[in-house]
Amino acid sequence: MKKSKKPNTRALKRRKKFLRGLRHFLLTPVLVCLLLFAVIFAISTPFLSDFYSIGSMFLQDSEPVYSHTYENIFTPSDNSGDTVNAEDVDYPSIDKQFGTLEIDNRGVDTKLFFGDGYVPLRNGAGVYAGSFIPGYGKTILVSGHNNTYFNGLKNVKKGDIVKIRTSYGNYKYRVTKTLIADADDKSTYDLSADKENLVMYTCYPFDELGLTEQRFFVYADKISGPQIVGIYE
Amino acid sequence: MKKLFKKLSLKKVLYAVLTFILALCLIFGSLITILRITFFNGSFLSDTLNSSQYYNDLCVEIAENLSDLGDASGLDKSFFEGFVSEVLVRDDVQSYITDFYEGNPLKVNTSNFDESLQNALKKYIKTNHIKNVNDESLEYFSAKASRIYSNSIKIKYFSAVQDIIVNNTGLLTSLIVVLALISAAICVILIVTNAWKHKALRYIYTALSSAGLFLLILPICVFASGVIGHIAIMSRSLSDMYISILSTVLSDMIVISIVLIVVAVAVWVIHTRVRKKSAV
Amino acid sequence: MKKLCALLLAVFLVIVSCSSAFAAGINAAEQSVLGNMRTPANMNGHKVYVPTAYINQAEAHFNTIDMTQQQADKINSLINAGRAFLEGTGKSNIKELSASERQTLLSYASQAAAVLKLTAVAGSDETRIKITTKDGTVIVDESNNIIKTTGFSPLTVPIAFASLIFVVLILASAGLVLIKKRELKNEEI
Incomplete structure (x- = not known):
């Protein structure tokens, strides 16, 4: 059971x-x-x-970095030819050293940065980020402090040769004129120019103590160096 | 389905709604309390700045900015070395915070800084035998240096919220009291109107624990995401300050959530005892 | 098996096509955005342009990325919406916008920033604006003046037209404080 x-x-x-x-x-x-x-x-x-x-x-995706060190993407090139392809150009971002700038016998031999903020101007000369890089075919606006890296600009004369070296090519510009003008004079540069032109400037007078209202401008036209091609599809 | 609707009597629905409202009151009351003891409290900000690297970083930044100004003005890098006094910076920032919470105009008194600068400039010109000195250029330089100092002392974006904080501090305190009273009233209603007291305590436990969980999950998610450290601010001192404040606020939320959860557990224990008593 | 291989191949091709092997240069999508940025807004009879400096900085950044047509369409629609909004306010310049109108512009800017994965860096200095990519690479670091000066020159870079990629991001990054305190001069015509 x-x-x-x-x-x-x-x-x-x-x-x-x-x-x-x-x-x-x-x-x-x-x-x-x-x-x-x-x-x-x-x-x-x-x-x-x-x-x-x-x-x-x-x-941001990561914590902000407050270091004052800069990245150097410049490696000397031997390209002084006529052209360089856009895809071979490592376009610099702000605060990066991408070249050197030298004016023979004038005491100007400095690192060249993209951007003209604190980091570039503490360490060399800076290309204004609203302008362009050598070879682009447009205005290159470069600044530097008059008591450091651009002190030699006071010696520059018409006809002097400016050499800019980048990783994608070596460029030469001939100085066409110098000019003293007010800092807020917008006629001293043309950011929409379609012809490659180099404009360097620094504070003026050179040895005056204090903040000056005037700038010393040096204008130069390109004489050699590879033009960047294939920028626009 | 019919069984479900039979269980859901109007009374139960009302109690559920009251529980939900109680939880909301606890959450908002806690958040407003945290706001009141942090952003709306002057001594909180002073203590946070004192216990962080803020003053040290700020002095370094001021010195760097002045050094850049010096580069643009023909001065040696050594001119501004050791120039910025942390004692002076601390005093000026404390005055700024006091003015902020008292609703006074937010102006930085740079007279001490200006005097130091003028004395240093005179000494520099004499020592280095500088002849090319333009008074107007020097005046511009001094004014700019003063403005750099003044802008560094001011805590950025605070001026935009001064009115909100000064005019609403009292309102926050009133809100905390009102929410506390509402919470207490809801607890009393739940206990008095419920025949089974242990059920009333269970409702109160649910409100406390869910509010505690809410206040715990939020800061844990924020800390885990690491988003606080990823805020893009140009100045290191400002970034450290905001990170310290936000971390403190989130930590306070965790503390309050733990308190709520502990109280909830205590209420649960009482609930089980009352239930056993009523079963007997 | 054949179908699986075909599927895997398709997936691989999609992944490869998304990677930017040649970011340098301005593709058609990027050119369309630059062209749109050059189009002025007509604010109550005043033609208001994006400053050339900002368009150049956009071009510099586009040389380092490969914008897709989809991204460009999205950004262009935001620029067009922003322009239409500005023109619809009936105001003559950005200085006259109300707080809620600026808020609307900021929301357009934030959508554009999300498309291009950009970060606006909150400024410690009211006169400086910084925009980076999400990994911190700086693409805009702009102060008051093109010709650098630390004297008392008035603002020479006008924020005349809210370009949704840069100028409005500049408004966003500097916050309303910048709009209140800056003197807007010299609208480009």
């Missing part, structure tokens, strides 16, 4: 009680928490979506 197995009702009741307790202790608060997130998110999205998208514009 088979004995019928009766369910252990006490154990079952205890288990049910435990599960109910677990539900109230853990599950319900978690569900309510999720509901709170959903409600607060739904209410705040119309107000915060703009804030969030604007805020995310100020976030």
Whole structure:
């Protein structure tokens, strides 16, 4: 005769009680928490979506770097030919040294940076980032401090040769004129020019102490160096 | 389905809504409390700056900016070496913070700095026998140096929020009191109107624990994402300051969440005891 | 098996086509964006242009990336929307915009920044603006004047037209404080 197995009702009741307790202790608060997130998110999205998208514009992928060291992407080249392909040019980003600038017998021999902020001007001469690099066929606007790297500009005369060396080519420019003008005189440069021209400037007078309103400009036209081709598809 | 609707009586729905509102009150009350003890509290900012590298970094930055100005003005790099006094910077920043929280115009008194600069310039000109000196150029230089110093002392973007903070500090305190009263009222309603007291305590536990979880998850997600350290700010001192403040705010959220969760657990323990008592 | 190989090949080709082997140069998509940036906004009869310096900086940055047509379409639509918005305000220049109007421009800028994965660096100096890529490479580091001076020359670089990629990012990065305190002069015509 088979004995019928009766369910252990006490154990079952205890288990049910435990599960109910677990539900109230853990599950319900978690569900309510999720509901709170959903409600607060739904209410705040119309107000915060703009804030969030604007805020995310100020976030980088990594921690910001405050070092004053700069990257040097310049390696001497022997290309003084007529052209260089755009795809062979490592276009510099701001604060990178990408070449050297030298004016023979005038005391100007300096590193050349892209950008003219604090890092470039502390370490050499800087190409204004709103202008272009040698070979691009447009205006190259270069600045330097008059008591350091561009002090030699005071000796520059018409006809002097300016040599710029980059990783993609070596360039020569002939000085056509010098000019003393106010710093806010916009006629001293043309950033939309379609012909390659080099404009170097520094503070003037050279040995005067203090902040001067005038600048000493040196203009030069290209005489040799590879033109960057294939820029525009 | 019918069983489910039978279980969901109007009373239960009302209690659920009250629990939800209680949780919301606890969350907003906690957040407003954190705001009140941090952004809306002058001594919090002073303490944060004192305990961080802010003044040291700020002095270095001011010296660098002045050195760049010196480069553009024909001065030796050595002119500004050791020129910026951390004591002076600290005093000026503290005055700025005091003016900020008192609603005074945010102007930096640069008279000490200007005097030091003029004395240093006179000494430099005499020592180096400099003849090519234009008073106007020197005046521009001095004014710019003064402006660099003044702009460095001012904590950026604070001026934009001064009115909000000064005019709403009292409002925040009132809001905290109101939310606390509402929370207390809801707890009383739950206890008084519920025949089963242990169920009332369970509702209160749910509100406390869910609010605690909410306030815990948010800062953990922010810390885990590492987004705080990725804010792009030009100045190291400013960046360190904002990171310290944000970290403190998020840590306060974690502390409050732990308090809420501990209180919730205590309420749960009381709930189980009351339940056992009523079962007997 | 054949289908799997074909699928794998297709996936591989997609991945390869996305990598920018030759980022140098200005492709057609980038040229369309530059051309759009050169188009002025007509603000209440005043033609307002993006400063040449900013367009040049955009071109410099485009020489280091390969913008897709999809990205260019998105950015052009944002520029067009921003221009239409500015023209619709009835104001003569950006200085006259209300706080909510600037907010709208900022939201356009942030969408453009998201497309090109750019970061606006909050300035410690009201007169300086910095924009980087998300990995920190600087693409714009602009101060008040093209000809560098630390004297009291007035602002010579006008923020005349909110180019959604650069000028509005400049507004965004400097915040409303910059707009309030800068003197806008010399609108380019």
